[in-house]
Amino acid sequence: MEKVFEEIRKEAERSILRESHNFEHVERVYNTCIHVAEELEEEIDLDVLKAAAWLHDVARQEEDEDSSSETDHALIGAERAEKILRNAGFPEEKINHVQECIKTHRFRADRKAESTEAKILFDADKLDAIGAVGVARGIMWYAENNANPIKIEERSTEEYAKENLCGKTNSRIQDKKKHSMQIEFETKLGKLSSKMHFQKTKELAKERSEFYKQFIQRMEEEIKGKK
Numbered sequence: 001m002e003k004v005f006e007e008i009r010k011e012a013e014r015s016i017l018r019e020s021h022n023f024e025h026v027e028r029v030y031n032t033c034i035h036v037a038e039e040l041e042e043e044i045d046l047d048v049l050k051a052a053a054w055l056h057d058v059a060r061q062e063e064d065e066d067s068s069s070e071t072d073h074a075l076i077g078a079e080r081a082e083k084i085l086r087n088a089g090f091p092e093e094k095i096n097h098v099q100e101c102i103k104t105h106r107f108r109a110d111r112k113a114e115s116t117e118a119k120i121l122f123d124a125d126k127l128d129a130i131g132a133v134g135v136a137r138g139i140m141w142y143a144e145n146n147a148n149p150i151k152i153e154e155r156s157t158e159e160y161a162k163e164n165l166c167g168k169t170n171s172r173i174q175d176k177k178k179h180s181m182q183i184e185f186e187t188k189l190g191k192l193s194s195k196m197h198f199q200k201t202k203e204l205a206k207e208r209s210e211f212y213k214q215f216i217q218r219m220e221e222e223i224k225g226k227k
Helices: 002-015 023-039 046-055 060-064 073-088 092-103 116-127 131-144 157-164 181-187 189-195 199-223
Strands: none
Touching: 002 023, 002 046, 002 073, 023 046, 023 116, 023 199, 046 073, 046 092, 046 116, 060 073, 073 092, 092 116, 116 189, 116 199, 131 181, 131 199, 157 181, 181 189, 181 199, 189 199
16 A cells, blocks of 8 residues: 555645645644554554545645635545545545545534544644644744734624624634634634544643643733733
């Protein structure tokens, strides 16, 4: 399977160009998936997990470039993965499972991860959004979208959600220029530890969330001239 995975990896690398969702993100998610899988006392299909990790963001570019916010990279990515996997010689009987993992890895969606492999991918992907790496990726994302990462939103999250998140805090961002790191933490990142599926990932998420939270708090204090 080594050659199969090498081809899958190459296809993933060719598909991912964005800075905050770059191939380094995919590699970190892949490494986290393997690390978590090694610590779980459960039967895990590593072939499925590895393929899903490599391919989970192959359609991310399309979503990021869609100003209407209607594109769902998880669904499109799952469709694209089928062809990539088949062309690479991946076991036919495992392709649907890989697609299921990709479809359910997205936070701002109503689809829930069911299999152990899908849950690992979901958790690993979200862990990369918090902690020190999460802070760095956040700043990159705002730069890409001409937004101000250090803007302080004085309204409640509910009010902001009505204006820019289709009425729900876990829904899609309508105008990315109105978003900020503070808002992202309040509407998504601060909730990730409660969304994790395993004790190990819960612990990692709590630690990383605390780091991100402290960064946001320090940033707000500096903006107000308190530090």
